[in-house]
Structure formats: C-alpha cells, structure tokens
Amino acid sequence: MEREKVMENLQGLGKEVLAELEAGRSPTIEIPVRTLSNIKFNEVKEQLELGSSVSKRNFMNVAHSRKFMQTLLVAAWINKDLLSKNLHTSLRDMYYALKRTIPGTKENTFEDQHTESDPIVVDLETALDVLREELHLNADVRGRVVGNVVIEDRGDTVDWSKLGSGGWSIPSNVEDIKFKEVDAKYILLIEKNAAFERLHEDKFWKHENCILITSQGQAARGVRRLANRLSIEHNVPLYVFTDCDAYGWYIYSVIKWGSMNLAHVSNKLGTSNARFLGLTMTDIEKYGLEGYTIKAKDMDIKRAKELLKYPWFKHEEWQKEIKIMIKKGYKAELEALSSKGLRFITNTYLPDKIGSKDFLP
Amino acid sequence: MEREKVMENLQGLGKEVLAELEAGRSPTIEIPVRTLSNIKFNEVKEQLELGSSVSKRNFMNVAHSRKFMQTLLVAAWINKDLLSKNLHTSLRDMYYALKRTIPGTKENTFEDQHTESDPIVVDLETALDVLREELHLNADVRGRVVGNVVIEDRGDTVDWSKLGSGGWSIPSNVEDIKFKEVDAKYILLIEKNAAFERLHEDKFWKHENCILITSQGQAARGVRRLANRLSIEHNVPLYVFTDCDAYGWYIYSVIKWGSMNLAHVSNKLGTSNARFLGLTMTDIEKYGLEGYTIKAKDMDIKRAKELLKYPWFKHEEWQKEIKIMIKKGYKAELEALSSKGLRFITNTYLPDKIGSKDFLP
Known part of the structure; x- marks a missing residue:
C-alpha cells in the first residue's frame, strides 16, 4: 500500500x-x-x-x-x-x-x-x-539471500549474484524494494545457515538457477514477506528446507499458512503455494541417516502431537510423517546429511528431491 | 595465514x-x-x-x-x-x-x-x-555493515555504499576478503540493530564518512575479525556503541581486549585501540535520560561488580562509571535516546560525543 x-x-x-x-x-x-x-x-x-x-x-x-x-x-x-x-x-x-x-x-x-x-x-x-x-x-532482522536477482532499494541497484560470501542482508522492511530482474526456477528457503553456506560455496544457486535464502531459525517477518513477494509477484515456486523435527516443520507451517499470532496478515506474510522439500522422516530411511538421528525429547513428541491436530497439517502425507516421528521417537538435523560427505546435499540430496518433485504439501 | x-x-x-x-x-x-x-x-x-x-x-x-x-x-x-x-x-x-x-x-x-x-x-x-x-x-553469522568500502570476495567486487537498506551480511569467515578501497574516518560498531537502522536511514555513514557495523548483540567472530582487520590494516579508529549496562560493556570488552574463552586468539579477534563511545552513566545525566532508565536486576549489579574487578576495567574512568551504576541501581538502552526524538542520536548525541572525543578507554 x-x-x-x-x-x-x-x-x-x-x-x-x-x-x-x-x-x-x-x-x-x-x-x-x-x-x-x-x-x-x-x-x-x-x-x-x-x-x-x-x-x-x-x-x-x-x-x-x-x-x-x-x-x-x-x-x-x-x-x-x-x-x-x-x-x-x-x-x-x-x-x-x-x-x-x-x-x-x-x-x-x-x-x-x-x-x-x-x-x-x-x-x-x-x-x-x-x-x-x-x-x-x-521488526527484528535475520536472514540473507543470494541469486540471480537485481533489485532497486533506496536508490541503489543491488545484484544478489555479486555479493561475495556474505550475501544481501534481508532488512526488516522489504515493502519498497523494486525487483528489476528475477531469473530463477525456484526459491530455496533454508532454516540453517550452515546448509546455506555449503550451497553458496558450491554455487548451487548459479548452477541450478535458483534463489537461496536462509532464515537462520524461525523466519523473521522480512524473510517471510520477501519470499511471499518474490514467489507471488514473479510466479517462482518456493521450496522450504528445514530440520526434521516439529520445530522445523512449524517454521514451514508459518511460512506457508501463516501463524495464529499474525493471522490477520497471512495473505502478506504467508505463501500458500510453498512446498516442503525436507528433511522428512522418509528421507532418513531412504538416505540411511538412522545412525545420525537424535532421540526426541518429551517436548518434541508433545509438539508433534499438536501439529497432528492442526487443520493445516491434515494432508495425508503430513499425518503419515508426523506419526512416523512419534512412533520412531527420533528427529534429525540438516547437518546429518554431512555424514554422507559434505557435498552430498549439493550433489545428491537436493537434485534428487527437486528432480523428482518429492515434496510434501 | x-x-x-x-x-x-x-x-x-x-x-x-x-x-x-x-x-x-x-x-x-x-x-x-x-x-x-x-x-x-x-x-x-x-x-x-x-x-x-x-x-x-x-x-x-x-x-x-x-x-x-x-x-x-x-x-x-x-x-x-x-x-x-x-x-x-x-x-x-x-x-x-x-x-x-x-x-x-x-x-x-x-x-x-x-x-x-x-x-x-x-x-x-x-x-x-x-x-x-x-x-x-x-562460526555463527550475525551482523551487517555499510560504508565507503569496496571489497573483493570470491571473485565479486562488493561496494558497501551501494547495498540499499539491507547492507552487506558479514560472513563468519572474513580471512579471504580483500579490501580494495577503504575511505572512512572511523568505524562505528553498534550493539543494537535498531540504532544501526536509524543511522543507515539517515545516511549517517555518508555524511560522517564512517563505516557502520551492527553486531546485533554479542559480536560474532566474523564481526570481531572484520573490525580488527579494518581498524588495524587500514588504521581506522574503532568506536563501540552499546547499551548502558554490564552486558553492553562486556560486549565492548570482548571486542577490545578479547575474551577468556578465546584468549589464545585475542590478537586476531580483539582490537586493543578500540574506544567506548557510549552509552555511559554520565551520558544519562548529561542528556537527561533518567526518566527512561530501567531498574537494574540483581544479576546486573552482580555482573557490574565482576567487571569492577577485571584488570582490563581498572582504568579510573571505567571504575567511576561502574560504581555509578552500582550506586544508582539503574541501566539504560540505546533506544532511550529516542525519548529526545528519533533523530537525536544522529543529529546531536553522536556528533557531540565524536566531536569532543568523549570516549572511555
């Protein structure tokens, strides 16, 4: 407005x-x-x-x-x-x-x-x-972005593909940003900074022609709004990549469906066509990560049971995933993929998942 | 190396x-x-x-x-x-x-x-x-920077004066960054992001010809190392600006003298010629901020008493400041300066302090 x-x-x-x-x-x-x-x-x-x-x-x-x-x-x-x-x-x-x-x-x-x-x-x-x-x-700021995007902001032209190892620091307020060029097949929004750094060092965004964002934990409003604007205004699919635990899945939930605290602005902060890329309980089995899981605490199970009841997690696939977690009693971090080699995420996991569109709704 | x-x-x-x-x-x-x-x-x-x-x-x-x-x-x-x-x-x-x-x-x-x-x-x-x-x-990343500096990093040339409202996200590892141009009278390292945003919006770094960094709390290793390299390699004074409390003063302490945990790398992460700009207890009185102070908790007083005993806080000026805090029993945040108007910090407080070199050692 x-x-x-x-x-x-x-x-x-x-x-x-x-x-x-x-x-x-x-x-x-x-x-x-x-x-x-x-x-x-x-x-x-x-x-x-x-x-x-x-x-x-x-x-x-x-x-x-x-x-x-x-x-x-x-x-x-x-x-x-x-x-x-x-x-x-x-x-x-x-x-x-x-x-x-x-x-x-x-x-x-x-x-x-x-x-x-x-x-x-x-x-x-x-x-x-x-x-x-x-x-x-x-609001608070957290998160950074790289990719083939050129923006105009406060009179400056900023090319997100030419920012060295740092990337563009996502401000709290992205309302006045003008997107001059957006060249991306998809946006990959990553919970963990370490995975972002791995992919950035491997120039994943360049080879795959995607936009990489890290939220560094729960996504700040600036990150949610930026993902929303990029995805909706430029018709770019948004894939979310978090730890395999109730906390990570809730991060996805807020990015996609909005949050109860901010239900009045879901249309501006939420991106309902987002898809969940991973990490899933099924991934853990498929990629042999069982030895690198973490025993779920009581809080984790309690939180998973809450997710199970939310109407927005009623999709059959989500119900299945959440129930596996409760049954198995473990969770896993993105970093568990490094047990297969530091570049497993870049060379195998992500191309696999994205190539076969193995997403949760 | x-x-x-x-x-x-x-x-x-x-x-x-x-x-x-x-x-x-x-x-x-x-x-x-x-x-x-x-x-x-x-x-x-x-x-x-x-x-x-x-x-x-x-x-x-x-x-x-x-x-x-x-x-x-x-x-x-x-x-x-x-x-x-x-x-x-x-x-x-x-x-x-x-x-x-x-x-x-x-x-x-x-x-x-x-x-x-x-x-x-x-x-x-x-x-x-x-x-x-x-x-x-x-290490973990946190913090961003703007100013009249051009760097080369991973083959990209990044101009910190042309990054819109976001600024350059300071990576965890700044060892390989090459400074191509550094044009600054001083570096202002600010604990709080809100104060950084105020100064950035007011183009304080442009008018004053300085480099603005926010650590967003305790300074991450990348921020400390970046300040160290800029200040030492380019002979630019470093001024630190934190809340007026034992926690803020400790942030300064780590930036200047190093930390006990990382005593083995103080020469690379610490910048011993740093000066403390504010907020001081004396500032509170001088600028009439008493009505905007916060009652110190037991923890605050306990921590202040610890600072009093550290050899690196033995300077007379610091002893005086810390003792005033313990006596008055209150602390203050940077945001207290906004009680004098949002731009008081830009137009009055900082020019005053920097102009009169009103620093603590």
Whole structure:
C-alpha cells in the first residue's frame, strides 16, 4: 500500500473520532478480535485468517479509555512522526518516544512496551489492514539471500549474484524494494545457515538457477514477506528446507499458512503455494541417516502431537510423517546429511528431491 | 595465514607423531593450557592472552588416548577434506561427518559435539596458532555493515555504499576478503540493530564518512575479525556503541581486549585501540535520560561488580562509571535516546560525543 494511502487511513480513524465527538457521542474504535475463537483456517485459500468478530473500544467506558488514548496516541505519532517524515523505527524506540507523564496528571502514557504499546500496533495493523512495516515500524532482522536477482532499494541497484560470501542482508522492511530482474526456477528457503553456506560455496544457486535464502531459525517477518513477494509477484515456486523435527516443520507451517499470532496478515506474510522439500522422516530411511538421528525429547513428541491436530497439517502425507516421528521417537538435523560427505546435499540430496518433485504439501 | 601454510602445520603435527612411532616412542602432542590459571592480561598489549603452561597429550596414557585419537582424526580431516579441497563447513557438520563406529570395536569416534569435537578444534587453534576460520570451520553469522568500502570476495567486487537498506551480511569467515578501497574516518560498531537502522536511514555513514557495523548483540567472530582487520590494516579508529549496562560493556570488552574463552586468539579477534563511545552513566545525566532508565536486576549489579574487578576495567574512568551504576541501581538502552526524538542520536548525541572525543578507554 502506498504511504499516502496508509496516512489517509490513519487520518480517517482520527476524523471518525472527531465526528463522533462533535456530534456529542462517545467515540468508539472497532478492532477485529484476535483471540483463538476468531482465528480460522481458510481451506480454500490455505491460510490462517481472522473471522468476523469485532470488539469496540469506547472512550467513555472506564475499562477502555486508557487503551483508547493509547490507540490514538500511537496512530497520530505514526502518521506525523514516521509516515509524513518518511522515517522508520522499531517498536522499542516508539515506546521510548511516546512514554511520558500526561501533563497535569500522574498517569504515564505507557508503563510497559510488550503489554501496552506493542499490542496497539497489532490493533492498528488489523483494524487498517496494513502491515506493521507499512506503518514504518521495523521488526527484528535475520536472514540473507543470494541469486540471480537485481533489485532497486533506496536508490541503489543491488545484484544478489555479486555479493561475495556474505550475501544481501534481508532488512526488516522489504515493502519498497523494486525487483528489476528475477531469473530463477525456484526459491530455496533454508532454516540453517550452515546448509546455506555449503550451497553458496558450491554455487548451487548459479548452477541450478535458483534463489537461496536462509532464515537462520524461525523466519523473521522480512524473510517471510520477501519470499511471499518474490514467489507471488514473479510466479517462482518456493521450496522450504528445514530440520526434521516439529520445530522445523512449524517454521514451514508459518511460512506457508501463516501463524495464529499474525493471522490477520497471512495473505502478506504467508505463501500458500510453498512446498516442503525436507528433511522428512522418509528421507532418513531412504538416505540411511538412522545412525545420525537424535532421540526426541518429551517436548518434541508433545509438539508433534499438536501439529497432528492442526487443520493445516491434515494432508495425508503430513499425518503419515508426523506419526512416523512419534512412533520412531527420533528427529534429525540438516547437518546429518554431512555424514554422507559434505557435498552430498549439493550433489545428491537436493537434485534428487527437486528432480523428482518429492515434496510434501 | 595462507592455506598452504596451515596445511603444512597440520601435516607437521602428523609427521611428528609418525617420527615418534617409528622411533618406538609413545607419541605426544603439546597443547597450551586454556584454564583460568593460564589466562593473563597483558598490560602492554592491552590484551588477554595465554601464559606459557602446556599440557601433553600422550597416546599410551589410557586417560589421553581417546582424545589423542580424536585430535589426529580432526586434524587429518581438516587437512584432507576441508583445506586441500578448499571447502568450509560448520562445527556441527564436522561432527556429523566424523562420527562413526571404529571398525572392529564398539567405540564411536565421537559421542557428543560440544564436549568432544568442538574442544578439539580449539586445541588445534591454540596449538597451531591459527584461527578456526583458517581451518575452514565457520562460526555463527550475525551482523551487517555499510560504508565507503569496496571489497573483493570470491571473485565479486562488493561496494558497501551501494547495498540499499539491507547492507552487506558479514560472513563468519572474513580471512579471504580483500579490501580494495577503504575511505572512512572511523568505524562505528553498534550493539543494537535498531540504532544501526536509524543511522543507515539517515545516511549517517555518508555524511560522517564512517563505516557502520551492527553486531546485533554479542559480536560474532566474523564481526570481531572484520573490525580488527579494518581498524588495524587500514588504521581506522574503532568506536563501540552499546547499551548502558554490564552486558553492553562486556560486549565492548570482548571486542577490545578479547575474551577468556578465546584468549589464545585475542590478537586476531580483539582490537586493543578500540574506544567506548557510549552509552555511559554520565551520558544519562548529561542528556537527561533518567526518566527512561530501567531498574537494574540483581544479576546486573552482580555482573557490574565482576567487571569492577577485571584488570582490563581498572582504568579510573571505567571504575567511576561502574560504581555509578552500582550506586544508582539503574541501566539504560540505546533506544532511550529516542525519548529526545528519533533523530537525536544522529543529529546531536553522536556528533557531540565524536566531536569532543568523549570516549572511555
């Protein structure tokens, strides 16, 4: 969404409040409900999303008025101090910038970031149907990318195929990036940095003509949004490659279907046509990695049983994989492939899996 | 050190063992001792370093023979599978690549990575006076950089001033990077990514002609080595900018004086001419940030009292700062500067501090 449009929406919120005040009514703000009861899995879009429940924040209700004040304070500040000046900042900086004692009272605008100012930003994200990044509030950064892609960003032209061993550091906010050239058969999004480094050193992305991304653990918002934009805007398939454990599979789940916490932005952060490349329990048997597995802890099994129940893991293939894990009681890391030789992943495993389209849905 | 030289050193280790075997003696390997008793602070070099104690690992001593086997196994593998093939990998991949049952026995080469194969790498680092990166074993990556610097890396020419909002992702291994052009008055190494993003968006590095690095927390080895190489090889001062707490000050301490864990490589990872720019307790008072401090926890005070006793924090200015913290019982984050406005850090705080050379030693 254009910056001007986001500003209009924020100002619209203020104008509605003003109109109600001028009409002598107590102003209200409507915010979609984000509790579990209002989070649905849309089977057609294959995405988590919010249902239609809405809560009203009423200024004249004593239980609501503090939050009401905070909502308007944050909305006004984002409009005036971030968007109109074209500045970006973090949630923590915003908290410090807005924290103060309200003149003539002993009341502070905010007492705590995580329970007070952060949730207001999610409220605005939901109520205005914009990304936090479109409100110029950056999230944590993690992850890097290489491949045959040329982008334009802040006036610079950056060629992802000419960045040495480092690669391009994925920023938190990728909204304003322009893709000038995207030449790739697929995107390979890898949980572990070590596997990314192996493939990058072997110039896998060059030989295979693909884009390599590492999320370095759970994918940050910037990584999810970048994968989403590349895959959808340029029609490039997205393959996800994680450890063979409930944690790795959940990373895939968030990249594909979205997360319950952020169900209101699944369409922008989730990429529902993503496919799971590996590591699967079936791979462990097929490639003889049994000697390099790790005994699952109670937590791993508990988490696997939870995945089993999620509607988005109801596909027969996933049910089978998860059940094998629970039965066998072990898990495996990407690095287990190195037991077959450091370049096994580059020369055998990935060409095999991608060539035969051996993916999970 | 050149790859060929490192290989010679590794092969030298093997040749000595062979000579002893051929002479009918039990082979031994000498490894400098890394326990606390052998870690010294060199007041002249301003660096942590190892003393002269050495331990002997003797093949015919039952208590040593397993470790002896592991040392030779790792040394041979690094020589043959990494250096001679010019491949790099992670400690975890190495563990998987070397783990197996020794034929004809029930003995595994390794049972655990962290207690068995990782320490062998540090042994070799110490015994051969090389960096783990020179053995082609990569560490975790974290951190990014921007500035007027052009490097050559893996055949690519990368201009750090033309990388959009992302910046160059600092790899774990920066040994082979060639600096083609370095145009900077100083390097500013920042703990927090949010402050880096603020300064990057404000093009602070361009206006000030400096190099901006964020470590995103404790500095990874790649960040420390990059700062060391840039500062020493190109004679550029290094200023470190962290939160005002014992954790932030310890980040500075490791960047400047080295760490106890890695005392054997302080000369390569530490930059003893680094200066601490902020945030100091004195800054909090000077800039009126008292309302934006955080009450120190018991752990914070305990850690501050430890810093007070380290010989490298014996400078009068540091003693004063640490004592103020203990007395006041609070700490502050970089983001507290945003309470004065988002651009206070760019327009006031940093120009003030750098202009008046208001640094701690």
